[in-house]
Amino acid sequence: MSNPIAPSISSASTDPHSFAQPQDVSVHHLALNLTVDFDARVLAGHATWQLANSTGATELLLDARSLQIEEVLLGGLEGEPTSFTLGSEDAVLGQPLRIVLEPGTEAVTIRYRTTPGAAALQWLTPEQTAGREHPFLFTQSQAILARTWIPCQDSPGVRFTYEAQVQVPAELLALMSAENPQQRSATGTYHFRMDQPIPAYLMALAVGNLEFQALSPGPAYTPSLRRCQLPPASLPIWRIWWLLPKTYMVLTAGSGMIYWSCHLHFHLAAWKTRV
Structure with a gap:
């Protein structure tokens, strides 16, 4: 390099x-x-x-x-x-x-x-x-x-x-x-x-029994939600899903200025499941 x-x-x-x-x-x-x-x-x-x-x-x-x-x-x-x-x-x-x-x-x-x-x-x-x-x-x-x-x-x-x-x-x-x-x-x-x-x-690592679920259609710029085993998390993914219904709308509204990639939304989902 x-x-x-x-x-x-x-x-x-x-x-x-x-x-x-x-x-x-x-x-x-x-x-x-x-x-x-x-x-x-x-x-x-x-x-x-x-x-x-x-x-x-x-x-x-x-x-x-x-x-x-x-x-x-x-x-x-x-x-x-x-x-x-x-x-x-x-x-x-x-x-x-x-x-x-x-x-x-x-x-x-x-x-x-x-x-x-x-x-x-x-x-x-x-x-x-x-x-x-x-x-x-x-x-x-x-x-x-x-x-x-x-x-x-x-x-x-x-x-x-x-x-x-x-x-x-x-x-x-x-x-x-x-x-x-x-x-x-x-x-x-x-x-x-x-x-x-x-x-x-901003260096971050998480290791556990995690699952993937897409929040939006399309393979290229797909935000993602991971099931996170954090107390009181490790909730079934359907119990987390409702917390983020408009995430994709917010991200696409700013997509002309900001590149949003999948890695950002792991942290958002983890934060949501800790509250």
Whole structure:
């Protein structure tokens, strides 16, 4: 993937709630690969960040909180290991992850795992769902909690595209804030892609006994409703349906100005079923 022009970010706009210094080096694309372990209540895998480094900086700063960083590589998974350090921990902000860059480095790959206490990860037991058969996981990255499950530049001024592969138990379905599947995978492997640049707080993942139901006709720009196992949710889909009768009308009214894709409506449905 070719590097875009590095974003223009002045030092005056540095986010006090982030350790990142995107005016020196910024991220612009994420390739994420995670395995969801419900027993251990952790996510494990790696994140590859494509970089924009117009200043020739020799260090990349990312936000991290409650993460176990195992290794950092220059480039992809076949890259050479590089030095990294985790700075002093702040109870709210977490730690700065400092990664040493070589001249011409265009990407870094971070092998890591989350911890059971990660603030953004909400793990529900089967007993906490209406079905009482399967566990459920959902994330809450806003406002600065994305750093608890992805090492990132966790600031709304930094936006990036992403792709992801997520491995979950075969009986469950995974969704993200991206193009989403409509059917369960027999292997439990799901692939996602988000081509619109987003800030880290919009990174989202949900895994559970989920179902798909279209809210509108047509294959191209079809908003979707997912059955969400959230208390007091996991309601039969007909009990959720009536909450959103005019969603399609609202979205199509603004379709001349805004691109609405399926990933947006998972969050709307999840919010509706929590109230």
